Amino acid sequence: MKSVLEVKSLYVDLPLPAGMLHAVRNVSFHVNQGETVSLVGESGCGKSMTALAVMNLLPRKGVRRAEVLSFEGRDLMKIDDSKMADIRGNKMAMIFQEPMTSLDPCYTIGNQLEEAILQHRKVSTAEARDRAVFLLEKVGITAAESRLKQYPHQLSGGLRQRVMIAMGLMCGPSLIIADEPTTALDVTIQAQILSLLASLQQEFEMGLILITHDLGVVSRTADRLAVMYCGEVVETGTTEEVFDNPIHPYTRGLMDCIPVPGKTKPGEKLGSIPGMVPTPIGELTGCSFRNRCPSASPDCARTETRLIEISPGRAYRCLLSPEACAVEWNRA
Amino acid sequence: MIVYTLKRLGLAALVAITVSIISFMLIRLSGDPAIALAGENATSEQIEFIRIQYGFDRPLVIQYLDWAHRALQADFGESPYFQQPVTRIIGDRIGVTLKLGVMSLIFAVAVSIPMGVLASIRPNTWIDRIALSISVMGQAMPSFWFGLIMIIVLGVWLRLLPISGTDSFAHYIMPTIALGYYGIPAFMRLTRSGMLEVLSSDHIRTARAKGLRWGKVLFKHALRNAIIPVVALAAVQLGFMLGGSIVIESVFALHGIGYLAWESIGRRDLPVVQAIVLLLSMIFVALTLLSDIINAFLDPRIRVK
């Protein structure tokens, strides 16, 4: 299968008044054509930063570095800003977490949709319009023609997110990054948007990076996933592997937080992970999960953790062996 | 949009009526107008004669309605000092003031908006510092003092520009700078802070994610959003400038209505003062209305429901 995106040892640093924030640390993953890869983790673990680093849209002063950051064989660390702008919105599109504020209030939906294709393709405005109508219908918006003349404030959040998806598809990208596309929406609309994304991805054979903190969503849509904690990947593998056989205590903790049909009995208490994600500012040593980990030992503060590969594409980050992880978890 | 415009128009009319009542009352409250008109050595018969001649003996409401009715037909009576219709006196001079006001506004906008944009895309750099210093200086310096400094440096020492009068375009340069500079700090700060806010907003990130070029992101998406509050401020600021023109016109001896107002106050030429107060207020009301309408064009959230 053709690889679309290859990320190896990605770091993102952000200077803050309190010190240097290491928002993303040594993150590696890849996305193949037509494949959905999920980045999962709690709020603040660096998912958005990872995505923004790939798009080269980091906040001012944010710095990224990586051993490999290549998109369709092109080294994104080396190409200049205007070449990167040629890729953005064209070959690589992003859908954001905040549909309410992600559209420009001063321009019509039509204007903003057409703009995306006029920037990259030599098409007439009429052709751009047709494309916009076609995609608005594709994302399930009725009366697409008349929507073009509407302004963002006239649309609901769900509709705006559909518009954002249509906008991402304008140039037929080979990779879509969806950063928590449903977090801001009603539960009923969440499911619609997600299945829409999945079906579009199948239809257009795009790679999809689905960022979420909802493991339920991951289990339904992702082929592979990377669990992130405090800027690092702590476990990765195919969705099946990770769900059937989670290794890292953090992954296990996350799994305990979601009800499983057939397994979770009515009235049974769901798990939760005590404590909060530490902010990775300044010098960092040892395992970042140790303060919340039920299996932590004094070693965890002293020894650097490494991502240990147990089979191709399957890895976890812990000092303990997979078996020891399981034993410790069941004891706790 | 039509409903919005009508609403604003109604509001403007209400404000205009209120302002006209206030400017009518101001003169009545500043002492007995008949005594003021008659002069210091007048006998009580003379005062009484003037009172009846000018209709000051009638009830206030009637006086106001009569005055307003005539004002609507651009009839503000006769100036006792000039022995001429007030409308003609003002008509002769308003051109100078409007020219000065419009040129100052253009100058202020042309300087402050590009500077505000530059400062916002390079915050905390030397460009930003320069912009900030210019705006702080503008706020700290009284405009008459700045005008005098310019007269000394550009007019007297360097002999580059004429220091008074209205004969040529060159005569307007220093007054325009002095008056325009007065508006720069507010415009620039609002542009800078507005741009900074918009540039870090989500929809700018979307625009960049589309692969749009920097210029397009900056001017099509960022400035368009940031300029909306600036337009609202422009009306208020131009109002201040009209007020400021009284000072500037005096400093540079420009014979506009500002200078006229200042002289007429000294001469107790009440009909002229009253007409100027009313005129300036009406210009201000009209500008506010204009900026509301421009804003509705710029901001679809106002225009379309």
Ligand SMILES: Nc1ncnc2c1ncn2[C@@H]1O[C@H](COP(=O)(O)OP(=O)(O)OP(=O)(O)O)[C@@H](O)[C@H]1O
């Ligand atoms: N503009 C910013 N300025 C300073 N710190 C930031 C900024 N954006 C993010 N951070 C910090 O960077 C870290 C990673 O943030 P990121 O947005 O990638 O998290 P996330 O996983 O996307 O979380 P969420 O689920 O809340 O979106 C967090 O500690 C966050 O506080």
Ligand SMILES: [Mg+2]
């Ligand atoms: Mg995020």
